[in-house]
Amino acid sequence: MKLLIVDDGHYIVEYLKHLLDWGKFGIDRIQTTTNSVEAKRILEQSPVDILITDIRMPEISGIHLLEHVKALNLATKVIFLSGYSEFEYAQQAVRLGAFDYLLKPVDKEDVEKAIKKVTCEIGKSQQEGAPSLDKIDGFRYLLSLLSAHGPLNLECNFDETSFAHIPLRYFRISPATEGMKTRIRDFLEGWHTFVWTTPSLLAGVVPESTADRLRAALPSIGLSELFQFRDIHKVQHTFYQFFYEEEVTSDDFHVMQEGMEFSKLESREWECARNKMVKRYPQLTGRKYRILYLLKAAHYLYLSIEKNRTNEVLDWLFNQLHDPDEAYKFILCTISRLAREDELTYQDTVHSVQTYINDHLDEALSLEDLGRIVHLHPAYLSKLYKQQTGENLSSYIMLKRLERASGLLTASHLHVGDISRMVGYKKPQYFIKLFKEHYGVTPQQYRKRKAKIGGMQPLRK
Structure with a gap:
């Protein structure tokens, strides 16, 4: 949150600035001034959450600053500083919309109570009134609206009604400097998901409540006519007219x-x-x-x-x-x-699957298991593998198991039943059947012939 302290007395300003540990109240930005005219400009240029101001100052009084806050429709909470002789004046200011008042000389405990109270109020109003946009993909949301011509399925995990009725405008700034990007972010706290940057342009969506301040702070900004997200046709019409100078109607989408x-x-x-x-x-x-x-x-x-x-x-x-x-x-x-x-990605996927299979031939190796390894649906993995290799995944698994089995038969004296389990077949009879279909002989016959002739090839089918 941002705090602005205004008083024509330099000592008061410095005293208040260092009076509290502001960070524990969530206040991470503090700005001070002894000039009430400058304070007015600060309020116009960037959002201020809390304003602590003397009620009586030269040129512009604290009451006038409060009126300025109301005229701009700012969410700024105003706390007045007043002397005992101005007590009734301060009470009147509270009735006009000030959040609180503190009597001079200012007591640390009183300031702490007032700040605790105002920050709690700000937090509550943000939760209740402001749209929760943090988890929204704003660009996807806008694209869904702009390209839709029938029933809209946005698939967004948020309550659209929280901001569907807010008056909005598109904006654009070109060229967009780093300074402008920072200023926009300061103004649009909570709406960052609807601000987009390209190398030559800054564009997005802003609430109408910020439009006047944006114009004052960034004279080069372009703003569209008003629209609301609840009116999809207005969203589309305004976008195409503002960014492309094309008049688009709902009939155009049906075409x-x-x-x-x-x-x-x-x-x-x-x-x-x-x-x-x-x-x-x-x-x-x-x-x-x-x-x-x-x-x-x-x-x-x-x-x-x-x-x-x-x-x-x-x-x-x-x-x-x-x-x-x-x-x-x-x-x-x-x-x-x-x-x-x-x-290239598909080739990597096939390689990953094959590597995993070769390292886990003694396991079940279902499509579901392999799909989890490469984060693909089993049916899609099966289709992808066939497209990339020309063979079924199940055929590859069987081939590698039988190749491993043939090596074990040649290089060891392990029992056929043990070899069957080592290559993923729980039933030796089934293993023997597959082995014979592939090599034309049983595992035992393969072992004997391999020992005699020093090698043999599987039968060609």
């Missing part, structure tokens, strides 16, 4: 029929998805429809790729989609690259 390429993107069937996009995109007439199409593709790509690729999709959305034909080329290149990366 854009759902294509198979999007489901292929979701299932990471990259080559198939790319081929369908190459066929579909040139058929779209007009910049607006091409933007709508590519934004939907970006949404499905975002759902499919790792979170460390978020910046790529942000760049498409806020920078490249102004020229959809160029963005289309970038997206196709990305899909091709993802296909190559997945191919």
Whole structure:
């Protein structure tokens, strides 16, 4: 939390600044001034949680600062300092909306009680009134709204009603300096999930309650017209108009029929998805429809790729989609690259499975067990393995077990039943049957012939 201390007496300001261990109350930023005009600017420029101010000062009084807080609709809690002769004046200020007042000379115990009381109140109001956005993927949420044209399934783990009715605006700042990024974060505490950065642009969503202060602090900021998340059509219309200067209606989304390429993107069937996009995109007439199409593709790509690729999709959305034909080329290149990366990943997965199998041939080795090793669904692992190797996973397991068994038969005098268990077969009869089908002889016959001729190959089928 941030505390601002204002008094025209330098001694009072310094005394209060060092009076308490502010950190134990959750106050980690303290700013002071002896100039009430400067205090007014500070309130306009960045959020202040608690204001401790003298009730009577030259130029601008504490009462005027309180009125300024109310006019800007700030959440700042105001505590007045007043002399005994100003007691009635202080009581009146409390009725006007001040949180509390302290009589001069200020007592440490009184200040501690007031701060404990005000920080508890701030914590309570934040829990009850502010939307809980910490665990929300704000970018995914926005993409879901922007690309939807039917019933919306956001799959977000939060209570949407907590902020669905808040008046909002889109914003953009270009170029975005590090200083601007810091200022935005200070203003939008609690809304960070809806602020996004690209190399050339800072963009996102801000509550209307912060709009005036943002304009005052960042004159280069661009703000859209008002919208609310509960009105999906307004969310879409405002976004496309503000960022792309395109007028989009709900009918436009119905024209854009759902294509198979999007489901292929979701299932990471990259080559198939790319081929369908190459066929579909040139058929779209007009910049607006091409933007709508590519934004939907970006949404499905975002759902499919790792979170460390978020910046790529942000760049498409806020920078490249102004020229959809160029963005289309970038997206196709990305899909091709993802296909190559997945191919390498698939090879790594197959190698990991095979290594595990070779090290655990004496165990059951079910599909479920192997799926857990590489974090894949058993059915998907089975399909993936067949696609990558051309053989069934069960065939590979059987082959490796029989190869291990043949080596043990040749290099040891172990009983066939013991070898059967050592390669994962609990029933020797079943092991003997599989061995004979593969090598054309029983294990005992294999051992004898191997000893005589020094080697033999399995039968070709």
